[in-house]
Amino acid sequence: MPKWGSFVLEMIRLVILLILSLLVLGGIERAVYEAVFGNPVYHWTMTAGNLLLFLVLYRNYFQFKGWFKSEHNKKLNKITTRGLVTVSAVLLLLPIWL
Template structure:
């Protein structure tokens, strides 16, 4: 039962937070006239949420398994760098293509 509650919690966190931040990012991109590659920013937001979940939120949930572990610093930095690249890539693509 705890596992089911944790999966539901994960889905709600990613759906609600991901939708909110993707919507804000979409508004920012549209104000910059960048709408063709919005999905890259949405993927960047999901990667950030994944890193936050693995490093913080997983320890505050219902699941009490022993295999919980934070991401290594190297992995965290790599994922956050890749996410930052994905967030700034749509305006750069629009600038160089248009």
């Protein structure tokens, strides 16, 4: 398969993974917030936090399992990974105080 064909397949895979992960994570968060606070809480910061989590998951795991192989594929370093996960956790917990 040509390089551009595998790239297109990888982009389709990325979009599908993004949609599925946002739906799953959003559903879990809604259920947890509803169980804790009695009503479903959802804020734009939670979507941003989920996007950051997806970025970390994709860069550290999913990009190596796909069709597009490149010498430019590298994992995020530990400091960047920890920083993004911390910012994501803060964004996910921020609606509690808003």
